[in-house]
Amino acid sequence: MRRDLQPATNGRQKPRRDDRGSESVELAILLPVGLLLVAMLVVGARIALAGDRMSGVAGIAARDASLARSAAAAQQIATDTAATALASQGLHCIDVQVSVDTAGFTAPPGTSASVTVVVSCTVNLSDIGGVAGLPGSRTLHDSATSPLDPARDLS
Template identity: 90%
Template structure:
């Protein structure tokens, strides 16, 4: 079985066109898409890493606050502990909020009570994109409750 195959012509007037330059056009189209995918991967990894680092910070602060003798001291200790823990984890927050529920301190000794700490950290994403930067930030949250010692002495 024989086929009649016509050879490809190389002249511009021929039936087939030359493919020179098509790779450059493909690269010009696909390069921005590839860069966008890499940027999204970096942002996602940064958020996941920051979320991993903030977990447990409120637990440390709540545990330290539960050892305090007063509600005011618990508030101060929890704030200092959370800030120190975030710094030691290498998490650079542009805004740190520490909320401490010290209502358990009004319970009399012998009664079960607890202290709850909520920590929020806003991570800036503008330093990821280099000179242009990516707009926006992400706020991460962590909370924990720690029991107060029922045999505590408030004196």
């Protein structure tokens, strides 16, 4: 009996089904799905790492801004401190925005007041190694409030 023929129930020979090549088709279908899952894992890890590095940057900036003598100086100090902290964390942002609420500087000495800093960092996702054309970016935020010294001297 030939290998490619198998007996039918009615006694006639019918061609045997050949499964050769099906692995190639399965691989061609599953490989893009696997690559997409790996790319999503890399993007998720990158966002989580950036969020971890971003944590605490606004706290450092708010603490330094609360030591300033004026609202303008607090704004400048907070911006510089946030940029330095992001650079020291190795976080490369394509856009950094630092917002400082300096309304507490208008409060008279002896009253409680605070300064609030909000830092926003946009992380580019299209430069992930080997994944060409991955679109998008992610904006991360961190905020913190630091009290002003109630015995501050504004002179």
